[in-house]
Amino acid sequence: MLTKILPNSSEFVQKRPILSPSDGQFLIAKPLFLSILNYLRKRYYPGAGRIGHAKVGSTVSVFDRAYDDTVRVLDEDGEVVGDVPDLDDESLVEMYRHMRLARHFDGRAVSLQRQGRMGTYPPLSGQEGAQIGSAYALDDDDWMVPSYREHGAALVHGLPLKQTLLYWMGHEDGNNAPPDVNVFPVAVPIASQVPHATGAAWASKLRGEDDAFVCYFGDGATSEGDFHEGVNFAGVFDTPTVFFCNNNQWAISVPRERQTRSATLAQKAEAYGIDGVQVDGMDPLAVYSVTAAALEKARDPDADRPRPTLIEAVQYRFGAHTTADDPTVYRDDDEVERWKRKDPIDRLESYLRAEGLLDDERVAEVESSVEAQVADAIDAAESMARPDPRELFEHAYAELPPELERQYEEFAALRDERGDAAFLED
Amino acid sequence: MTDTQNLTLVQAVRDGLHSELRADDDVVVMGQDVGKNGGVFRATEGLYDEFGGDRVIDTPLAESGIIGTAVGMAAMGMRPVPEIQFSGFMYPGFDQIVSHMSRFRTRSRGRFTLPMTLRAPYGGGIRAPEHHSESKEAFYAHEAGLKVVVPSTPYEAKGLLAASIRDPDPVIFLEPKLIYRAFREQVPEEPYTVPIGEAATRREGDDVAVFTYGAMTRPTLEAAETLGEEGIECEVVDLRTVSPLDREAIVEAFEKTGRAVVVHEAPKTGGLAGEITAILQEEALLYQEAPIGRVTGFDVPYPLYALEDYYLPSAARIEEGILKAVEF
Secondary structure, rough: OOOOOOOOOOOOOOHHHHHHOOHHHHOOOOHHHHHEEEEHHHHHHHHHHOOOOEEEEOOOOHHOOOOOEEOOEEEOOOOOOOOOOOOOOOHHHHHHHHHHHHHHHHHHHHHHOOOOOOOOOOOOOOOOHHHHHHHHHHOOOOOEEEEOOOOOHHHHOOOOHHHHHHHHHHOOOOOOOOOOEEEEOOOOOOOOOHHHHHHHHHHHOOOOOOOOOOEEEHHHHHHHHHHHHHHHHHHHOOOOEEEEEEEEEEEEEEEEHOOOOOOOOOOOHHHOOOOOEEEEEEOOOHHHHHHHOOOOHHOOOOOOOOEEEEEEEEEEOOOOEEEEEEEEOOOOOOHHHHHHOOOHHHHHHHHHHHHOOHHHHHHHHHHHHHHHHHHHHHHHOOOOOOOHHHHHHHOOOOOHHHHHHHHHHHHHHHHHHHHHHHHOOO | OOOOEEEEEHHHHHHHHHHHHHHOOEEEEEEOOOOOOOOOOOOOHHHHHHHHHOEEEEOOOOOHHHHHHHHHHHHOOOEEEOOOOHHHHHHHHHHHHHHHHEEEHHHHOOOOOOOOEEEEEEEOOOOOOOOOOOOOOHHOEEEEEEEEOOOOOOOHHHHHHHHHHHOOOOEEEEHHHHHOOOOOOOOOOOOOOOOOOOOOOEEEEEEEEEEHHHHHHHHHHHHHHHHHOOOEEEEEEEEEEOOOHHHHHHHHHHHHOOOOEEEEEEOOOOHHHHHHHHHHHHHHHHOOOOOOOOEEEOOOOOOHHHHHHHOOOOOHHHHHHHHHHHHO
């Protein structure tokens, strides 16, 4: 039985008093048969101490919910329906600003590609809530292991926009993050970064450090062997890893239902003995809360609780998979419109306006500041000259083998003789 | 006179799939985005509508799953044509390719055979993202039990694909995406085959034999024309199949000229050029008048696109390589 038995559905994220079996364990709003099943499991396996994932006597947390019991803080209109995380006003507005920044960057990037000023680019619009919300939960020392669409998350964690632009403009330097920014290089092959995140977190654990690691990937990635192997290792070696699945419903043209017969992706955690939770990925505050709780659990292990967590952030990509595909071929406009009504930016904005933290004037300020910031980043990226061909060879090895030196010298001599134009297609 | 259509290479691939799907109910096309979306390069456009979701199958995103289930289907006598969206994503399925696809016949002493064709676009030059541009045909040529085919024209793409699908053994069919839409050619509407394992002479010449395949055929021919104006006549041989190699054609062209250059965009070390050079040493040493040249990608990871023009063998580098062989 995959469905976890829940205590009170409003009990999550914020640390609440411990629920004892008498006051909360059986107060579940789930169908009766689950209660009975749960009771029987508890009765006949008392030593296990678990009901679903709810450890009797432990802090009742976000992880003790049914896999399909989606965590929400803001509804589609920005009304509060859950526990608002403990963030100060400035952070909330800053989170909003970052989401606007990511959205604006995205639009400009697509336009640069259309104008031939950038190569293929994977848009993120619609996914700002998941990206910015989760990245806000990281400490600076924590590590981010992204796929290839996490421009917004990486930005929050310190990766300059210029780096992201350079990468998609075909410059290797784009993957060379500043040394104090704990972001792994972009991983294009699907799910291939998942074992890396487990291994990196494992290294931290083996060295007695307390950094946590968040690994991003999509719904399609959960079909790959690397996902299962990476998450399984995390379970076995109890690594401080948060697996953050951006379920945006589509792997290019293949819908989420074609990836797995499982009702949720969160429930895949069950098979590996780790915690799994589904969150509304277009609700930045819910995403923040869930990720913060998962990171805390990763870092500060309760010996009876698995350190790794699988978070399924349910969301939608408003645009194409990349600038190379046309989503109108494979999905309906109605569906897109339905999801657009859940726009994470609108939701947070409504909430912040209601709280008196935003008004028209402040929104206008945010708009103009993000426009300027993106324009500056584009100028900086576009001012990069074409790299010298020596760069092809420079980082292949710590020390260039003589044969590669020879290959370079031969090429350099020919380039001197013929000029650059003989080699460039443009 | 058969009717023809003026097709690009990728349209010819689509036409070849269409013909084989129509001719044989055991043929199925499977992969990511091959169905409703018609393939990321449109290589399967319209096939889902015509043949339905049981024969043109969108799969989960899992290369090992795609290739491994195709092995199972083929073992049961079907003729699956799995597509991996870019050859750079074949590696999760590499275990299936080298542990099973290549070995099923041998391991079962012929009881099970795998009449499957694994298609993938490959090669560089289209300003694609990371891992979308590599040429790793040598991996597969190195693996006994596989055939490795690389078409370079629309006509041959359709005919070689049909031959691959009908072949009793597994074929890796690598499509040079740089020339997917580079030019058109008259392609017969009727099904036909172009034989696997036979090279084609693209240009005749007495001074030097230049061996190449796939997307490099065009810059090689361009270099040959330029040199032709200077009185250097190149015999350009398009291998078309890189495993098994057409030893006879390779040796014949070399014996005619006594000089040879091999051009491929894959890295030099361990590449097909080394194999061709070895064949010439074995079979035609006494004809040799100059060192055999290799014009290839460098032995470095394939770069992001800002540097890829420097990486790929250009006509200038090919000319230089040919001149070296001729002027030795």
